[in-house]
Amino acid sequence: MEIWIVEDEVSAAGRLKRMLLEVLPGAEIRTGLDTVRRTVKALREEGQPDVLFLDIHLGDGEVFELFEQVEVSCPVVFATAYDDYAIRAFEVNGLDYLLKPVEKSDLQRVVKKLERLSSPPLDARLLADFLQQFRQQAPVRRRFVIKRGEELKYVDVREVAYFFSEDGYIFLVLRKGERHLIESSLDALEDELSPAEFFRINRKVLLRVEAIDRIHRWFNSRLKISLKPPVLSETIVSRERVRDFKYWLERG
Structure with a gap:
């Protein structure tokens, strides 16, 4: 399984990579994608990985801008430091999330769900509805x-x-x-x-x-x-x- 971690905090990306390798020992994991621009470029030039783990706030903006610039068809797992309102939004829209700091048990839950998926297209309309809902509810001060x-x-x-x-x-x-x-x-x-x-x-x-x-x-x-x-x-x-x-x- 090829996994890309999109995260602008090096320590957080390293920790998630180590935990993923414990849960999925044979996974190919890429880090170093710390901006929207770099991630868009990689997706356009190299195609889609099997799974994207996305931090919400990156060095050059919100990761949601990614979906406005390139079509993403692989499964997506969002990582968020927000709790109550964000989790409700993710669950209502059927999207996967990890609450920071990521715990191994939560990662195992997400990985098991991903392994059960045979053909997991990302519903563009569902995602658009979610992004609008999230932006309305999330704290705006960055x-x-x-x-x-x-x-x-x-x-x-x-x-x-x-x-x-x-x-x-x-x-x-x-x-x-x-x-x-x-x-x-x-x-x-x-x-x-x-x-x-x-x-x-x-x-x-x-x-x-x-x-x-x-x-x-x-x-x-x-x-x-x-x-x-x-x-x-x-x-x-x-x-x-x-x-x-x-x-x-x-x-x-």
């Missing part, structure tokens, strides 16, 4: 505009470590330690960003798991978090959010 002196620059959401509120203003902190003022609110950001990637630990901080340096038990059943980069040195997980926070750490 980048932020920041100001540097007299210049405006955009940053991808994947560069953001956390957001925090201070004196009525909202700041984003990049992984490399820069702090920037943005025009938004934490409530709006919580609605716009993937709940698998970001968690609101209290009224003032919204973070991703990679921003957590250390977690300590704190007074009154709360947790204290040391952040990285340490623009905010530490913050507290409010008592009413501790249970959900622990669940998010394990399942997010």
Whole structure:
């Protein structure tokens, strides 16, 4: 079986490849397709693999743009960090999905289904309906505009470590330690960003798991978090959010 993994995060592509080889030892697996443009070029020049595993957000846009540029007839498995709304959309439309981070049991489920398929054409109308539904429901915020002196620059959401509120203003902190003022609110950001990637630990901080340096038990059943980069040195997980926070750490 020839499998192409379309994924712009090298570590995620490598992990999925290793897991696929455990489930399908004889599979021929291709990685390195990290943009819509490269994937379209490969499909046009080399034909279709037996299966495509597609991340949704790639280096040059959404993978859905792929289907607007080339006809795909092989089975497709989407990988998504979104949970509730995306899963409902996939299941309703009969498409396969893997929820990130991918678990081996989920991969085995998808592979078994693929092995049962004899001739699995991709229904173009079904796919078009799904793409419209997904785009209407999925979070839309993928980048932020920041100001540097007299210049405006955009940053991808994947560069953001956390957001925090201070004196009525909202700041984003990049992984490399820069702090920037943005025009938004934490409530709006919580609605716009993937709940698998970001968690609101209290009224003032919204973070991703990679921003957590250390977690300590704190007074009154709360947790204290040391952040990285340490623009905010530490913050507290409010008592009413501790249970959900622990669940998010394990399942997010």
